């Protein structure tokens with residue numbers, strides 16, 4: 296049965312871009328996975344809560360930066376056994392607010408734009424949803440369902456391992472040590 300998530304603090308629905316960067320505003324909070332409909336299309340159900348934090352600041356180059364992180368545990372279907380599985384989604388957020396294509400094209404390649412028209416309001420939920428969609432793996436599979444003899448599964452295994460390495464480099468190091476013992 297789906298439990299109603301208890302929200303520690305809800306994120307504001309909209310923020311005024313004219314104010315938040317000047318104020319160097321930081322927002323922390325949670326929102327139900329159920330409220331993110333586009334992300335929901337890739338999930339098994341609407342269970343789960345997203346925890347996120349966003350900081351709005353003007354950087355050294357006078358760019359309007361949105362930095363933070365978002366994480367959620369969601370339910371998806373394993374693409375091998377078709378049984379439910381839990382998936383931990385996590386992403387760092389580092390975006391630059393732009394209002395035109397020209398501004399977007401002028402950004403260095405390591406920075407991603409976030410479009411917001413001159414008179415538009417910012418929606419923290421939209422930013423977080425987009426980042427979590429980007430964090431979704433191409434293929435979701437239980438580790439036990441990976442067939443080590445299949446070339447296709449090798450790709451999934453590498454994907455899981457590189458994800459683990461990115462999130463926790465020490466775990467991989469420990470794994471290497473125990474393997475050499």
Ligand SMILES: [Zn+2]
Nearest residue numbers: 373376437440
């Ligand atoms: Zn499976």
